[in-house]
Amino acid sequence: MSAYRPLTAASLIDYLASHIPLKERLGGNAADWTAREVSDGNLNTVFIVSGPAGSLCCKQSLPYVRVDPTWAMPLERTLFEARWMQSVSAAVGHQIPALYHLDEGLFLIVMENLDTHHVLRGALIQGTAPAGFGARIGEFVGHAAWATSWRALPFEDVHALRDIFSRNLALTRITVDLVLTDPYRRDCQRNRWISPEMDDPVAELQDDIALHAAVERLQERFLSVDQALLHGDLHTGSVMISGDDVRVIDGEFAVFGPIGFDLGMFIANLVMNAYAQPDHDEWMRDEIALLWSSFQHAYQEREENTDTRGDVGSLRAKKAEGRAGSSPWAAERSRFMHQVMHDLAGFAGLEMIRRTIGFAQIADYDAAGDRPSQIEARRRALATGRRLILKAGRIDTVASLLDHV
Amino acid sequence: MSAYRPLTAASLIDYLASHIPLKERLGGNAADWTAREVSDGNLNTVFIVSGPAGSLCCKQSLPYVRVDPTWAMPLERTLFEARWMQSVSAAVGHQIPALYHLDEGLFLIVMENLDTHHVLRGALIQGTAPAGFGARIGEFVGHAAWATSWRALPFEDVHALRDIFSRNLALTRITVDLVLTDPYRRDCQRNRWISPEMDDPVAELQDDIALHAAVERLQERFLSVDQALLHGDLHTGSVMISGDDVRVIDGEFAVFGPIGFDLGMFIANLVMNAYAQPDHDEWMRDEIALLWSSFQHAYQEREENTDTRGDVGSLRAKKAEGRAGSSPWAAERSRFMHQVMHDLAGFAGLEMIRRTIGFAQIADYDAAGDRPSQIEARRRALATGRRLILKAGRIDTVASLLDHV
Numbered sequence: 001m002s003a004y005r006p007l008t009a010a011s012l013i014d015y016l017a018s019h020i021p022l023k024e025r026l027g028g029n030a031a032d033w034t035a036r037e038v039s040d041g042n043l044n045t046v047f048i049v050s051g052p053a054g055s056l057c058c059k060q061s062l063p064y065v066r067v068d069p070t071w072a073m074p075l076e077r078t079l080f081e082a083r084w085m086q087s088v089s090a091a092v093g094h095q096i097p098a099l100y101h102l103d104e105g106l107f108l109i110v111m112e113n114l115d116t117h118h119v120l121r122g123a124l125i126q127g128t129a130p131a132g133f134g135a136r137i138g139e140f141v142g143h144a145a146w147a148t149s150w151r152a153l154p155f156e157d158v159h160a161l162r163d164i165f166s167r168n169l170a171l172t173r174i175t176v177d178l179v180l181t182d183p184y185r186r187d188c189q190r191n192r193w194i195s196p197e198m199d200d201p202v203a204e205l206q207d208d209i210a211l212h213a214a215v216e217r218l219q220e221r222f223l224s225v226d227q228a229l230l231h232g233d234l235h236t237g238s239v240m241i242s243g244d245d246v247r248v249i250d251g252e253f254a255v256f257g258p259i260g261f262d263l264g265m266f267i268a269n270l271v272m273n274a275y276a277q278p279d280h281d282e283w284m285r286d287e288i289a290l291l292w293s294s295f296q297h298a299y300q301e302r303e304e305n306t307d308t309r310g311d312v313g314s315l316r317a318k319k320a321e322g323r324a325g326s327s328p329w330a331a332e333r334s335r336f337m338h339q340v341m342h343d344l345a346g347f348a349g350l351e352m353i354r355r356t357i358g359f360a361q362i363a364d365y366d367a368a369g370d371r372p373s374q375i376e377a378r379r380r381a382l383a384t385g386r387r388l389i390l391k392a393g394r395i396d397t398v399a400s401l402l403d404h405v
Numbered sequence: 406m407s408a409y410r411p412l413t414a415a416s417l418i419d420y421l422a423s424h425i426p427l428k429e430r431l432g433g434n435a436a437d438w439t440a441r442e443v444s445d446g447n448l449n450t451v452f453i454v455s456g457p458a459g460s461l462c463c464k465q466s467l468p469y470v471r472v473d474p475t476w477a478m479p480l481e482r483t484l485f486e487a488r489w490m491q492s493v494s495a496a497v498g499h500q501i502p503a504l505y506h507l508d509e510g511l512f513l514i515v516m517e518n519l520d521t522h523h524v525l526r527g528a529l530i531q532g533t534a535p536a537g538f539g540a541r542i543g544e545f546v547g548h549a550a551w552a553t554s555w556r557a558l559p560f561e562d563v564h565a566l567r568d569i570f571s572r573n574l575a576l577t578r579i580t581v582d583l584v585l586t587d588p589y590r591r592d593c594q595r596n597r598w599i600s601p602e603m604d605d606p607v608a609e610l611q612d613d614i615a616l617h618a619a620v621e622r623l624q625e626r627f628l629s630v631d632q633a634l635l636h637g638d639l640h641t642g643s644v645m646i647s648g649d650d651v652r653v654i655d656g657e658f659a660v661f662g663p664i665g666f667d668l669g670m671f672i673a674n675l676v677m678n679a680y681a682q683p684d685h686d687e688w689m690r691d692e693i694a695l696l697w698s699s700f701q702h703a704y705q706e707r708e709e710n711t712d713t714r715g716d717v718g719s720l721r722a723k724k725a726e727g728r729a730g731s732s733p734w735a736a737e738r739s740r741f742m743h744q745v746m747h748d749l750a751g752f753a754g755l756e757m758i759r760r761t762i763g764f765a766q767i768a769d770y771d772a773a774g775d776r777p778s779q780i781e782a783r784r785r786a787l788a789t790g791r792r793l794i795l796k797a798g799r800i801d802t803v804a805s806l807l808d809h810v
Contacts, residue, residue, distance in 0.1 A: 159574065163568050166568050167568075169561050173561070176716050209732060213737040216717060219718075225630055311581050312628060314624070315586065315617040315620060316617075316621075
């Protein structure tokens with residue numbers, strides 16, 4: 001463990017040269033290596049270091065938000081990202097990058113460099129994302145959610161895991177403020193939008209008490225319903241894609257919460273992309289339907305084929321009982337999946353609104369073409385977001401969800 | 406802090422004599438004091454020490470279950486009881502005993518001795534409990550639940566509080582096993598009942614897959630829905646009463662969970678008392694109605710008159726908004742209270758069943774008179790428990806609850 005200092009390309013190369021397993025992955029010696037800064041997200045510094053034998057992705061926390069150095073931010077977020085990778089890797093396999101090294105003093109992660117992969121958001125905007133990635137994301141959430149839930153683990157293990165991420169306060173605070181609160185407050189300086197055509201729909205959101213009451217219900221579910229370990233920031237910029245190899249990255253927001261949060265956030269980003277690029281509408285709907293069916297299948301497959309059970313579900317005798325199609329267990333599972341869909345719809349609505357008028361907006365809108373088209377895409381996102389939040393409790397199925405977008 | 410040793414009457418007196426503030430509460434000197442063991446619950450040793458100026462209640466953990474020395478049990482449960490007292494005392498005032506002293510090495514609590522009080526369960530059985538105690542219990546739960554919730558505290562404070570009680574593993578394991586699981590398992594040696602008239606209804610419970618699916622839902626809610634800090638074992642043996650002074654004791658099972666758990670457990674014990682002593686039926690119904698209205702009133706009163714808010718509810722502008730009778734906030738509160746009632750009904754059902762055929766049964770049944778009457782009371786409890794668990798999701802109001810008991 002080293003004392004903290006922000007790394008430069010040069011000091012990072014020195015660091016890697018002194019760690020034999022990392023040095024061997026790069027091959028040769030430090031003089032043969034190149035380091036390239038590729039920081040793309042809002043928060044951290046990222047370098048790709050390449051050598052004769054391979055390359056590494058190195059991610060370090062800064063003591064502030066990278067895109068806003070006046071916003072101080074505890075360094076420990078990298079530790080939570082590493083703990084998230086360690087917590088889900090057995091369940092999700094190669095759907096996340098391999099973690100090679102964690103330096104808890106430098107707040108530095110060294111991991112697999114996905115050099116043939118592209119950020120999904122960019123691939124969507126450019127129209128180069130191959131069809132079918134929704135299935136991989138659905139599987140990812142199904143496997144990670146099952147493996148960290150009360151259905152898979154004795155409650156003692158869930159408590160221990162939850163306590164780790166309960167301390168992820170700085171990034172959970174960002175979610176609570178930026179996603180669950182700010183966009184609905186008139187006086188919040190972190191909101192912004194391209195006026196004046198947006199003024200009216202924004203004012204309507206901020207004056208709509210019925211909407212605020214529905215948002216409060218989602219605040220309560222996000223904070224108090226601990227179904228499983230969430231990724232916590234699963235938008236299309238947190239996914240890397242290369243053909244049918246789909247990887248989820250950037251788990252620094254990980255915290256326990258309702259499973260529908262991750263699913264809803266991801267789906268919201270697909271919907272917003274299709275609003276900005278209307279010719280994407282059909283495949284967007286296909287990917288969403290695929291994502292939901294894959295999530296259900298992955299979750300149920302684990303439930304039906306796992307011999308060890310957690311404390312929830314301990315009364316089910318054996319694997320076979322989970323399989324009987326018409327049993328009370330099937331009815332209970334259906335109820336559970338409806339509840340996940342309610343959450344999915346509500347959190348998708350929150351994500352659409354905050355990515356349109358909140359602090360961290362999305363690049364997809366810039367692909368909408370001329371200014372009237374961009375405004376139209378944003379207005380649609382606000383209207384759909386509001387509708388999803390208000391009607392979440394009545395959206396039971398993916399067909400109903402797609403009717404509302 | 407002292408090294409652990411089980412205290413006797415004599416060694417406890419020596420200990421108290423060496424702690425000036427405790428000595429002063431007793432008055433005089435050790436030679437003037439008497440120590441009397443009054444261990445009554447299943448788990449711990451309790452002494453009352455009396456002196457010229459006053460008396461003290463001293464509770465120490467044993468390394469096993471007091472009523473079953475073959476059942477090992479970590480000592481730390483006394484620490485969780487003390488932390489529970491510290492966590493709720495500001496909110497509930499004199500509704501718990503005053504905590505004078507905690508020795509984390511001896512696992513010893515020294516607290517106010519409630520010498521004019523009686524255990525509520527005994528007073529109910531003897532018919533000496535004054536009417537109206539339900540209001541005090543409803544207030545207690547309302548105040549404690551509000552003060553430890555996401556509606557009252559920033560989420561960072563709730564996480565810190567929750568993490569403390571997340572480690573209360575040994576006693577939460579007892580709840581998960583004895584309340585939420587064992588009674589529904591045919592092969593569980595900890596179940597027992599006065600056969601043979603009970604054999605059939607017990608077998609029906611243990612074969613009823615629809616019931617088990619409904620129990621699973623309650624397992625999930627108990628473990629994954631963290632609305633507030635619970636007492637965790639709020640039966641009529643955890644309440645001391647003297648006139649209209651009602652105190653809640655024995656918070657060693659404290660853990661975060663759904664508010665309806667505490668309410669349901671308490672109400673179940675009133676219902677079982679009235680089944681054993683049918684002339685108690687009318688006042689039992691009165692106390693339950695009073696308890697529920699007092700809980701709602703206490704919770705709402707805090708919500709409406711607290712200026713500081715937690716992260717849930719942060720969009721409500723000011724106190725006044727919580728008060729408007731027909732606003733979306735009122736609808737949201739109504740939905741919240743219905744959900745608490747669903748939980749209350751389900752957990753009441755679990756408590757009735759486990760107190761009738763599980764490991765820790767209740768003395769009330771012995772007051773039913775002859776054996777056929779005792780059996781009839783127990784069979785009614787099993788039938789009502791099952792009905793409440795199966796119908797919990799449709800029980801919205803206290804009137805509906807009373808229709809089902």
